[in-house]
Amino acid sequence: MIDKRFESVAALLDGVADLHDGATVLVGGFGDAGVPERLIAGLCALGLRDLTVVSNNAGAGEHGLAALLAAGCVGRMVCSFPRSAGSVVFEELYAAGKVALEIVPQGTLAERIRAGGAGVPAFYTATAYGTPLAEGKESREFDGRGYVLEHAIRADVALVHAATADRWGNLTYAKTARNFNPVMAMAARTTLAEVRELVPMVDPEVVVTPGIFVHRVVEVGR
Amino acid sequence: MKTLSAADIARRVAADIADGAYVNLGIGMPMLVADHVPPGREFVLHSENGLLGMGPAPDVADADPDLINAGKQPVTIRPGGSYFHHADSFAMIRGGHIDVSILGGYEVAANGDLANWALPGPKPPAVGGAMDLVAGAKQVWVMLSSHVAKDGTPKVVERCTLPLTGLACVNRIYSDLAVIDVTAAGLVVTDLLAGLEPGQLQAQTGAPLRFADACRPLQPETA
Numbered sequence: 001m002i003d004k005r006f007e008s009v010a011a012l013l014d015g016v017a018d019l020h021d022g023a024t025v026l027v028g029g030f031g032d033a034g035v036p037e038r039l040i041a042g043l044c045a046l047g048l049r050d051l052t053v054v055s056n057n058a059g060a061g062e063h064g065l066a067a068l069l070a071a072g073c074v075g076r077m078v079c080s081f082p083r084s085a086g087s088v089v090f091e092e093l094y095a096a097g098k099v100a101l102e103i104v105p106q107g108t109l110a111e112r113i114r115a116g117g118a119g120v121p122a123f124y125t126a127t128a129y130g131t132p133l134a135e136g137k138e139s140r141e142f143d144g145r146g147y148v149l150e151h152a153i154r155a156d157v158a159l160v161h162a163a164t165a166d167r168w169g170n171l172t173y174a175k176t177a178r179n180f181n182p183v184m185a186m187a188a189r190t191t192l193a194e195v196r197e198l199v200p201m202v203d204p205e206v207v208v209t210p211g212i213f214v215h216r217v218v219e220v221g222r
Numbered sequence: 223m224k225t226l227s228a229a230d231i232a233r234r235v236a237a238d239i240a241d242g243a244y245v246n247l248g249i250g251m252p253m254l255v256a257d258h259v260p261p262g263r264e265f266v267l268h269s270e271n272g273l274l275g276m277g278p279a280p281d282v283a284d285a286d287p288d289l290i291n292a293g294k295q296p297v298t299i300r301p302g303g304s305y306f307h308h309a310d311s312f313a314m315i316r317g318g319h320i321d322v323s324i325l326g327g328y329e330v331a332a333n334g335d336l337a338n339w340a341l342p343g344p345k346p347p348a349v350g351g352a353m354d355l356v357a358g359a360k361q362v363w364v365m366l367s368s369h370v371a372k373d374g375t376p377k378v379v380e381r382c383t384l385p386l387t388g389l390a391c392v393n394r395i396y397s398d399l400a401v402i403d404v405t406a407a408g409l410v411v412t413d414l415l416a417g418l419e420p421g422q423l424q425a426q427t428g429a430p431l432r433f434a435d436a437c438r439p440l441q442p443e444t445a
């Protein structure tokens with residue numbers, strides 16, 4: 001019988017071979033919406049080093065990604081907007097040269113992750129053509145317009161936050177807490193989901209992330 | 223001379239958006255446009271974080287942390303709205319489905335180049351969705367709360383000096399002094415602050431201006 005449910009965050013994180021020093025981790029969320037806070041806290045407790053974290057923002061305050069950064073687990077951030085209100089931890093580490101930053105236009109970030117999940121190694125996009133963010137990248141004209149070659153992002157692990165899940169790992173989301181979570185779920189070797197509520201079965205008509213993309217789930221409440 | 227307020231500019235921008243348009247409002251001043259939709263007109267506001275049909279901010283007591291806008295502020299959803307993930311949201315933008323993107327700007331060049339994401343300084347860079355919006359939306363309009371910077375330097379220039387957001391992407395500029403179309407033949411002023419002489423606008427602009435034959439006067443709202 002397929003059963004992807006775990007009793008606790010610690011049990012879910014135990015024995016995940018893809019979580020190791022130097023791993024690339026996709027972390028869902030936009031601002032404070034849809035951030036897998038409990039999984040990030042659990043990851044923090046593992047004490048890994050030199051992680052590459054791919055997430056739209058770089059955390060705020062002292063919780064979530066900010067705590068992971070403050071604990072010295074992150075060597076490199078890939079994000080579109082690391083400068084949200086309260087992103088003090090990241091800004092200090094960045095200023096001290098303790099964390100590297102790759103800045104990516106938000107749509108290019110989403111598409112690079114989707115491409116990773118869909119087996120597309122790279123694609124051309126008009127976004128960023130002619131700007132500093134295209135420097136050093138291949139470019140090409142199609143029908144007289146310039147495009148930049150962007151490479152897919154694949155990760156070792158994705159951490160996602162969802163509203164409901166069933167034992168097969170089918171997921172639904174809540175409003176704009178969906179954001180990057182569904183595309184990230186598709187682009188990692190191991191996808192770990194924290195959910196507000198486990199249900200016997202998600203209605204197949206409303207499944208947003210089919211269980212094929214999800215390996216372990218844990219209920220964390222609201 | 224009294225110039226247009228931010229609300230005046232937002233009112234004018236809103237008046238120029240066609241009924242039924244799908245519109246993305248950038249963070250900051252462009253958000254004001256949502257407060258000035260003319261009666262009887264319906265726009266569908268797109269929020270990059272996965273929302274179509276964005277409505278106004280709720281009362282504090284009704285704020286839902288799951289329902290926020292691109293600026294991470296609580297919002298509401300209107301009837302007919304929908305939620306979707308980030309790749310779909312940016313497929314709407316990058317795939318040319320958004321009718322108008324309204325953004326703020328540091329500099330706009332006569333050829334439509336835009337610089338609006340990076341200023342000199344030690345802060346880490348942050349681009350968000352700006353480069354996607356200018357590359358993908360059918361129309362890009364830039365709102366400038368003041369036609370010149372605080373030190374008097376023109377924001378409308380021959381060539382941008384700050385890092386670019388996109389090449390030849392801006393279609394129209396709305397400032398506190400004028401509405402300017404960016405055309406293949408250069409900048410064309412279609413609306414000018416009432417009482418301002420064309421030469422006075424040109425003196426505050428870093429690129430040559432032409433004035434439309436039917437150039438209309440802009441009136442600040444009397445509060």
